[in-house]
Amino acid sequence: MKQILTALFCLVLCRAHSQNLYVETYGNAKDKPVIFLHGGPGYNAAFFERSTAARLADKGFFVIVYDRRGEGRSPDSAAQFTFREALADIDALYKTYRLKKAVLLGHSFGGVLAIQYAEKKPAAVDAIVLADALLDAQETYRTILAKVKGIYEAKKDSMSLRYIGMIEQMDTAGLAYNSYTLGHAMLNGLYGPVHPSEEAKLIYQEMKQDSVVKKYGSQMTRLAPTGYWEHEHYTTLNMLPALRNLVAKKTKIYAVYGREDGLFSEKQVSEVMEIIGSDRVDYLEGAGHNVFADQQVSFLEDLKKWLK
Template sequence: MKQILTALLCLVFCRAHSQTLYVKTYGNPKDKPVIFLHGGPGYNAAFFEVSTAARLADKGFFVIVYDRRGEGRSPDSTAQFTFGEALADIDGLYKTYKLKKAVLLGHSFGGVLAVKYAGKNPAAVDAIVLADALLNAQETYRTILAKVKGIYQEKKDSMSLRYIGMIEQMDTAGLAYNSYTLGHAMMNGLYGPTHFSEEAKVIYQETKKDSVVKKYASQMTRLAPTGYWEHEHYTTLNMLPELKNLVAKRVKIYAVYGKDDGLFSEKQVAAVTDIIGSDRVGYLAGAGHNVFADQQVSFLNDLKKWLK
């Protein structure tokens, strides 16, 4: 029976506020639940869903994957794009699957929501796992600009250096500053590892063929970044003080970052390590921003070690 349940890919819809969310589950509902919180704002869970969800379930977890309200496969013209709304939808998942506790696996911007939810409902959180999580937005932007500036200086690319100079003069809390900075990170390959492992090459080759990945993995929902910026000022968020508060409340927190993730410096990872402890941090060589796919075996082994 467990083998059948583990192999079952069950597509369900979670109703909250009279709207539907795209939700997909993997594994045995009797196993420890893990809710994946995807990045963004404006992204979706498609790449994690296809590349990693079933493999995580095979480690003995009940994996719940969903797209946030108004993002990806959860279209909603009434979405407000607020933390309150996003946290209420996580509450909806708890109710739908009758969860008393769950692990929150927050990737990138999803890490912000994991921390926010645990701050609101610490008793409902078995643990938080931060995967390449955005915790200090302004420090991330500075890290990116420093790295791309170095790349352009090495190339003697005066035009691009001029653009960086213009970005540095922008309002650092503004959405344009955020967008242009991340755009240069993307153009210069800061999201991916310097060299893909053979394991990662196979994973990416397989997922590229998947119809879900083809349709959604590079799709961005334009309203979400604007909405979260207007309502939550996410471009100035610093979650480290909240992380310290959770540690004080004895919430279990773990983190996995890729050493080749150009969005975060060693200093940023060290700041997280100082708060949660070195035995609860995986800093994986050969992994970029999608650490769960770039070094999947190590990522899954870390989660099993920490959470089982």
């Protein structure tokens, strides 16, 4: 009942700031705030919220999860799907909860927003944690295509290899190139670990029974990818220069990546280590794209060690 009242309270306050966001909080409001920025575009925070948010709060954090405007549980027919709009909504969360500083935990596409917000308002960011964050979109697409090509070659799957050849001839900045590439990543299991840990098996089994995850866990809001592509050209984003700039300005940045996340090569993760420092990056065995669930104990211990 308390969580339901909190969510309703947040919805009312967020509307007062010209929003219509689904927001939920976990933990003590006096603890260090962590705002979770979910992946996408078009996804939502349901899986992280149900699998990890409360357990992160138990480590001594005030965890704020929300679905971006026009995505997931925050339907909005007037959503613009622009970075300006997304950053304004983060501003509204700061106002709603009277935050002076917060940790921005950016998963996948959420890492882009974490970096952009830190560039805009560095004094408001206590630290950034990048969790399997998208940093160089074009390099990620090349990584995926190389991996699935190898899989198809090993299988002698000539039909699929022809499809990959067609994708490679497409406009790499286009939304179709993005969609087909990520589709092949999903078809070939590049998002998850090949051999999940017993810990992860239990979490995923629990999430299969969770009513919220059942309803929203695989839901995609189709207008969001199109909108962000039209307005922000997100398929060509390269956040590495911005990351270097933040490091030069002494912003605290940490990163957790799964070694079995097929969206990112070891070279990409090594570049992140070179920029922010290898002692601030954990490259976890047995974890895929949902590193916070695939190796949850290690993930939570990392955040406690870095942020407390």
